[in-house]
Amino acid sequence: MNSNKDSSVVLPQPSMEQTQKNGSIVFDYHKLQKQANLPTEFIWPNLELAQEELREPLIDLHGFLSGDERATAEAIDLVRGACVNHGFFQVINHGVDASLLKAAIEETDSIFKLPLERKLSIPIKTGLAKGYAGAHAGRFTTNLPWKETFTFNYHEKDAEPLFVDYFKSVFGQDFERKRWIYQKYCQAMWKLSGVLFELLAMSLGVDRKHYKKFFEDGYSIVRFNFYPPCKNSALTLGTGPHYDPNSLTILHQEQVEGLEVFSNNKWQTIRPRSDALVINIGDTFVALSNGLYKSCLHRAVVNGERERRSLAFFVNPKADNVVKSRTT
Ligand SMILES: C=C1C[C@]23C[C@H]1CC[C@H]2[C@]1(C)CCC[C@@](C)(C(=O)O)[C@H]1[C@@H]3C(=O)O
Ligand SMILES: O=C(O)CCC(=O)C(=O)O
Numbered sequence: 001m002n003s004n005k006d007s008s009v010v011l012p013q014p015s016m017e018q019t020q021k022n023g024s025i026v027f028d029y030h031k032l033q034k035q036a037n038l039p040t041e042f043i044w045p046n047l048e049l050a051q052e053e054l055r056e057p058l059i060d061l062h063g064f065l066s067g068d069e070r071a072t073a074e075a076i077d078l079v080r081g082a083c084v085n086h087g088f089f090q091v092i093n094h095g096v097d098a099s100l101l102k103a104a105i106e107e108t109d110s111i112f113k114l115p116l117e118r119k120l121s122i123p124i125k126t127g128l129a130k131g132y133a134g135a136h137a138g139r140f141t142t143n144l145p146w147k148e149t150f151t152f153n154y155h156e157k158d159a160e161p162l163f164v165d166y167f168k169s170v171f172g173q174d175f176e177r178k179r180w181i182y183q184k185y186c187q188a189m190w191k192l193s194g195v196l197f198e199l200l201a202m203s204l205g206v207d208r209k210h211y212k213k214f215f216e217d218g219y220s221i222v223r224f225n226f227y228p229p230c231k232n233s234a235l236t237l238g239t240g241p242h243y244d245p246n247s248l249t250i251l252h253q254e255q256v257e258g259l260e261v262f263s264n265n266k267w268q269t270i271r272p273r274s275d276a277l278v279i280n281i282g283d284t285f286v287a288l289s290n291g292l293y294k295s296c297l298h299r300a301v302v303n304g305e306r307e308r309r310s311l312a313f314f315v316n317p318k319a320d321n322v323v324k325s326r327t328t
């Protein structure tokens with residue numbers, strides 16, 4: 001996790017063209033891109049780029065979803081192998097509608113392409129992961145991520161207040177389209193998380209409904225990442241090295257490379273696949289698997305020419321559920 005949380009006031013950096021707003025730096029990459037050098041706040045030390053691809057399995061969920069025993073046994077083996085090694089795998093035939101996935105990525109443009117002042121009016125409610133942030137301005141003073149984010153919390157059993165009240169308050173009359181897309185997207189992601197928890201339970205030899213029950217009243221942090229192109233892409237990062245603290249992450253990325261995993265002592269890329277979703281184990285699930293499964297360090301690099309979007313669905317159990325290793 002980026003360890004540069006610094007509660008001191010972020011001081012104006014003469015090297016960076018910016019406008020100050022209540023003490024925090026404003027991330028305006030159109031202006032920053034015109035500067036010859038990358039502002040020091042965005043320069044990450046000792047970056048070494050990945051030289052190879054991670055060999056994470058591509059798991060076809062069709063057979064598992066239709067109850068085919070042989071396909072289920074194969075999926076279980078592949079999940080177990082991936083999770084004891086690095087905690088990452090990709091799934092196809094996952095049941096999430098392809099046009100919904102496409103719309104969900106494309107609709108983020110209607111957020112990140114808003115005028116800067118309009119984006120800054122969507123406050124990030126610290127503590128509650130909610131709202132717009134550019135380079136996490138105001139949260140860190142060095143190792144700033146070259147990205148914009150929009151974040152909200154999703155409760156499967158209580159989605160209306162979020163999608164009606166919050167989205168209407170943030171997006172005004174334009175909220176209906178977003179509501180329709182993202183409510184369906186989150187419902188599909190939540191349903192897929194239930195399928196994955198069954199597969200994970202079976203891979204650990206516990207009752208297939210064990211985790212699904214544990215996550216029944218859970219919630220998700222939904223994070224839209226927008227990584228603008230950066231001409232000094234080799235000097236910065238879109239998302240710094242981190243472990244996901246939640247239980248399970250479902251990542252939908254567009255066809256631009258960027259996600260890298262630190263496994264076997266080196267950074268390795270995860271190749272985007274148009275029909276796949278990337279799944280990774282988070283720290284909370286390590287405890288739920290008695291430490292058998294791994295939550296792996298990962299990051300996102302940025303591209304010199306192309307924009308990159310990714311949608312992360314961070315699944316969490318109900319906040320007051322006690323997370324303990326299984327005694328058996
Ligand atoms: C619970 C969360 C905090 C972060 C978003 C989710 C899961 C991953 C976390 C994060 C991505 C890890 C890297 C640093 C971070 C600040 C970021 O780059 O966005 C983290 C997220 C956050 O704190 O906003
Ligand atoms: O954008 C990506 O590929 C990864 C983002 C990520 O790991 C995160 O937001 O936790």
Ligand SMILES: [Fe+2]
Pocket residue numbers: 242243244249298
């Ligand atoms: Fe992550």
